[in-house]
Amino acid sequence: NAGVTQTPKFRILKIGQSMTLQCAQDMNHNYMYWYRQDPGMGLKLIYYSVGAGITDKGEVPNGYNVSRSTTEDFPLRLELAAPSQTSVYFCASSLPENIQYFGAGTRLSVL
């Protein structure tokens, strides 16, 4: 049972480049989430989804986009990367009213 899988583990982007962070879960969870964690800080919610085709903004959505075409996958798209998006990104999934399971994270640097 793989749980929540994030790819890539590390990435360096140049300012203005775009990329997609991948997240997949094999637990048939309806809910999925994207967080970012800046150094020494807690996690901040970027976007979340309560099911395929349904997404909504969290605390810090600017500069990001998401889609949810399947239950299993919840990719996070960065358009026109900026140094302020240098962070560690975590994906999580859960059943409704249940605990969240987190992936190992993607460490992104924008230079």
Place this chain on the structure above:
Amino acid sequence: DAKTTQPNSMESNEEEPVHLPCNHSTISGTDYIHWYRQLPSQGPEYVIHGLTSNVNNRMASLAIAEDRKSSTLILHRATLRDAAVYYCILRDVGSGTYKYIFGTGTRLKVLA
């Protein structure tokens, strides 16, 4: 959204109990109190959660004040592997989305 307040850091000796406090004075009646921990270079992992009553599981105990404005995570015998950042989180159920609001957590150092 209700917020939590935790000490930035705490230290404990190995094999001694650890009490990690959390204040949540603006908690609403339907907010669950969740605790997660984050080991170095890993994603957060679930520890325990509760609503009103004290809770126990294999990892820890959760003591919730009668007025629910504070709670304490209890590790009964700290080990070196328990060194992590511990987050006390209120689950936002107001919109039915079950979002978590993370604070900055308490960094626990365990001394050998």
